[in-house]
Amino acid sequence: xxxxxxxxxSSALLSIGIFGLLTRKNIVITLMSLELIFNSVVLSVVAFNxxxxxxxxxxxxxxxxxxxxxxxxxxxxxxxxxxxxxxxxALAMVLALGKFKSTVELSDLSEMKN
Amino acid sequence: MDNSLxxxxxxxxxxxxxxxxxxxxxQTNVFRAAIALALSFMTVxxxxxxxxxxxxxxxxxLVYIGAVSVLMAFSVLLVKDLQTASSxxxxxxxxxxxxxxxxxxxxxxxxxxxxxxxxxxxxxxPMINEILFDKYVIDEENRVITTVSSETxxxxxxxxxxxxxxxxxxxMLSSKYFISLQIIGLIIVACVIGSIAVTKNTIENEEExxxxxx
Numbered sequence: 001x002x003x004x005x006x007x008x009x010s011s012a013l014l015s016i017g018i019f020g021l022l023t024r025k026n027i028v029i030t031l032m033s034l035e036l037i038f039n040s041v042v043l044s045v046v047a048f049n050x051x052x053x054x055x056x057x058x059x060x061x062x063x064x065x066x067x068x069x070x071x072x073x074x075x076x077x078x079x080x081x082x083x084x085x086x087x088x089x090a091l092a093m094v095l096a097l098g099k100f101k102s103t104v105e106l107s108d109l110s111e112m113k114n
Numbered sequence: 115m116d117n118s119l120x121x122x123x124x125x126x127x128x129x130x131x132x133x134x135x136x137x138x139x140x141q142t143n144v145f146r147a148a149i150a151l152a153l154s155f156m157t158v159x160x161x162x163x164x165x166x167x168x169x170x171x172x173x174x175x176l177v178y179i180g181a182v183s184v185l186m187a188f189s190v191l192l193v194k195d196l197q198t199a200s201s202x203x204x205x206x207x208x209x210x211x212x213x214x215x216x217x218x219x220x221x222x223x224x225x226x227x228x229x230x231x232x233x234x235x236x237x238x239x240p241m242i243n244e245i246l247f248d249k250y251v252i253d254e255e256n257r258v259i260t261t262v263s264s265e266t267x268x269x270x271x272x273x274x275x276x277x278x279x280x281x282x283x284x285x286m287l288s289s290k291y292f293i294s295l296q297i298i299g300l301i302i303v304a305c306v307i308g309s310i311a312v313t314k315n316t317i318e319n320e321e322e323x324x325x326x327x328x
Contacts, residue, residue: 001121003231006161009128011222013135013154015215020139022211028144028186032151035182036135039158042170050165051231070282074291076170077283081298084177085305091189092309098193 003051006043013040025106027094031087038083042076049073124164131157142198144190152183169280 013036020033049072098104134153141147155178162171190197287295 002124002165004226005121005124005128006165007226008223009124009131009161011219011226012128012132013158014222015219016132016135016139018218019211019215022214023208024139026144028190029139029141029147032138032147032186035151035178036138036154039155039178042174043158043161046162046167046170047165050167070279070286073167073170073279073283074286074294076167077173077287078294078298080170080173080177081302084182085302087182088185089305089309089312091185092312094189095192096312096315098195102194104193104195 003047006047010040010044010047013037013043027097027104027106028091030106031090031094035083035087038079042079045072045079046076049076120164124161127157127160127164131161144197145187148183148187148190151186152179155179155183167279169283 017033017036017040020036021030024030024033049070094104097109101108103109131154134150134157137150138147138154141150155174159171159174159179162168162174
């Protein structure tokens with residue numbers, strides 16, 4: 001039951017993030033929606049790692065499957081690291097855009113069209 | 115493993131998280147949206163703590179709330195005209211986007227509720243039980259499949275590993291996933307150098323522009 005509740009929370013965050021990505025035009029709010037999506041993915045990965053079957057099909061705790069038991073947490077850490085680096089880069093680009101073009105709307109950035 | 119108090123707590127926290135996430139995507143003031151985003155991250159961290167993933171909860175608080183949200187708030191303060199965002203226009207695009215995201219949510223909920231999430235101790239099919247849990251392993255030396263006569267309860271061992279997750283995660287990161295950890299570090303260094311390069315050009319150009327103006 002706990003797994004279902006967490007997965008529903010995660011899918012709610014995912015759909016809210018997709019809604020924000022599709023409707024908003026402000027760059028920073030688009031980035032925030034992207035962060036919500038990343039967060040929902042990490043949440044579901046960790047919940048699956050905690051409550052699912054796969055990591056306990058081994059009948060022995062050996063060196064190999066010892067590392068399989070918490071591999072979802074490791075994946076979550078890696079997702080968080082990549083998302084943080086991507087956010088830092090994107091915010092630097094937001095600063096540059098604000099200086100050069102004085103705009104923060106995605107619809108104004110259309111130089112590469114046509 | 116399943117207790118109703120934990121479920122009620124997680125439902126309560128999830129409602130707060132969903133409300134603040136909706137506030138983020140509906141808000142025209144970007145600074146307030148950043149603060150609400152921090153609240154939403156915090157609820158996810160609380161859920162992490164509730165399901166025995168303490169290390170990830172700490173990482174979530176340190177990285178997301180401490181770095182990402184604060185970085186977004188600072189970028190709002192640093193860029194002119196970023197404080198108030200344009201609100202989303204009510205049009206055919208808005209309706210289509212809401213229908214799309216709502217449909218995604220409904221489909222996911224149906225799949226989640228409809229799927230029979232089995233846990234180790236809930237599998238009733240004797241054949242699967244025999245295959246999965248009847249303790250057959252391959253003996254590495256003799257290359258034969260043998261039965262393990264294990265006296266310890268392996269579920270207990272596994273739950274203990276999950277409950278004390280920090281030391282296993284540390285040993286995994288420093289042994290099996292060591293290369294991955296180094297590659298992640300490389301990616302973060304590349305991101306930091308890239309963002310420094312982008313903002314440095316901005317500052318230099320601004321100084322040149324000032325000099326020309328003078």
